[in-house]
Amino acid sequence: xxxxMQIPQYQxxxxxxxxxxxxxxxxxxxxxxxxxxxxxxxPVFLIQLVKSGEVKKQKRLTFQFGEAxxxxxxxxxxxxxxxxxxxxxxxxGAGGFKTIFGAGTRLFVKA
Amino acid sequence: GAVxxxxxxxxxxxxxxxxxxxxxxxxFQATTMFWYRQFPKQSLMLMATSNEGSKATYEQGVEKxxxxxxxxxxxxxxxTVTSAHPEDSSFYICSAREQEVSDTQYFGPGTRLTVL
Numbered sequence: 188x189x190x191x192m193q194i195p196q197y198q199x200x201x202x203x204x205x206x207x208x209x210x211x212x213x214x215x216x217x218x219x220x221x222x223x224x225x226x227x228x229x230p231v232f233l234i235q236l237v238k239s240g241e242v243k244k245q246k247r248l249t250f251q252f253g254e255a256x257x258x259x260x261x262x263x264x265x266x267x268x269x270x271x272x273x274x275x276x277x278x279x280g281a282g283g284f285k286t287i288f289g290a291g292t293r294l295f296v297k298a
Numbered sequence: 299g300a301v302x303x304x305x306x307x308x309x310x311x312x313x314x315x316x317x318x319x320x321x322x323x324x325x326f327q328a329t330t331m332f333w334y335r336q337f338p339k340q341s342l343m344l345m346a347t348s349n350e351g352s353k354a355t356y357e358q359g360v361e362k363x364x365x366x367x368x369x370x371x372x373x374x375x376x377x378t379v380t381s382a383h384p385e386d387s388s389f390y391i392c393s394a395r396e397q398e399v400s401d402t403q404y405f406g407p408g409t410r411l412t413v414l
Contacts, residue, residue: 222405232402285347286403287344288342
């Protein structure tokens with residue numbers, strides 16, 4: 188069945204360093220979404236990418252969707268302590284509406 | 299932005315009792331709602347997909363008789379954990395997708411269930 192792999196599982200960075208999390212699907216996706224979950228909180232929608240090769244930016248966050256629509260990445264430039272949390276990707280299956288979540292990447296930022 | 303509420307936020311119950319959790323989309327109509335279970339420091343495990351006016355679709359390994367889902371309206375879905383046991387203790391999160399708009403899911407704040 189469809190699987191969405193996300194790496195790394197954990198990432199420790201010093202404040203000011205960059206951070207990237209990667210998502211790979213075993214099948215072609217219709218779209219990919221990214222969510223952030225703060226410790227003790229619930230997932231919050233960040234963005235959705237739909238087009239092949241799409242790149243979107245939100246301030247220090249850059250989201251990419253691969254040309255084959257099977258992989259995606261989230262890059263944070265110059266991390267801040269407020270970036271702490273777990274980042275999940277979620278892939279929407281082509282032709283259907285079932286969304287599969289990656290395992291998440293937990294980001295720790297040291298001041 | 300779209301808001302999803304979930305009630306209660308925390309519940310503690312005795313083993314053998316049933317617990318109902320409500321999920322409401324406050325400012326949009328949700329044809330589809332999802333119920334997830336999340337263990338500490340782990341990802342979201344989809345339990346079931348709830349469509350308004352029809353039976354829920356359960357994921358493999360999820361007991362439909364134990365986790366009863368009702369999606370009575372476009373703004374409300376309920377999850378009832380029947381005959382709860384300590385192993386059912388977990389964080390249950392619902393999400394809602396806006397009607398025919400996109401695949402974006404808006405999550406409720408979650409319900410922490412503790413079964414004694």
